[in-house]
Amino acid sequence: MDAESDQKNAIFINNVFPLNFFEKHSRFMRQALMEAEKALLHDDVPVGAVIVHNNQIIGRGHNQVEQLKDPTAHAEVIAVTAACETINDKFLTDCTLYVTLEPCPMCAGALVWSRVSKMVIGSLDAKAGACGSVFNIASNDKLNHKIEILHSVLEDECSELLRRFFRARR
């Protein structure tokens, strides 16, 4: 791997993650990808998320906007609700969210309010991403909680799933 593509695959918004982070975190990103594939069953944009606490998945979600006819039914919001139910707490302190696509402003807001500690993102969303791409809600000095962010974990798999979905619809 040359220096440039190495850099492309390992861009850190916050400088808090050691490089070996990727190996551990690709395992949970694969779980988020499995969630994303469930969205295909009801023709929803394939985005998936899992929330991990102490190396255990405590919440899962996939995009269900079309299925539920609910514009707020994004994978991350569903995963947050599920995780809070699992631990019976309104805060997800010491939890890590894995999501296949960079969260939108609504989800980034929900994640800040949930106080999730870390976020691992598959592919970035240049059109609506609110974790550094278009906006930075998730790790913003003006808010009272900042999420540590790592992105581009299994980026190729995550973006290819979306590309396949949109290609098939054209």
Ligand SMILES: [Zn+2]
């Ligand atoms: Zn969202």
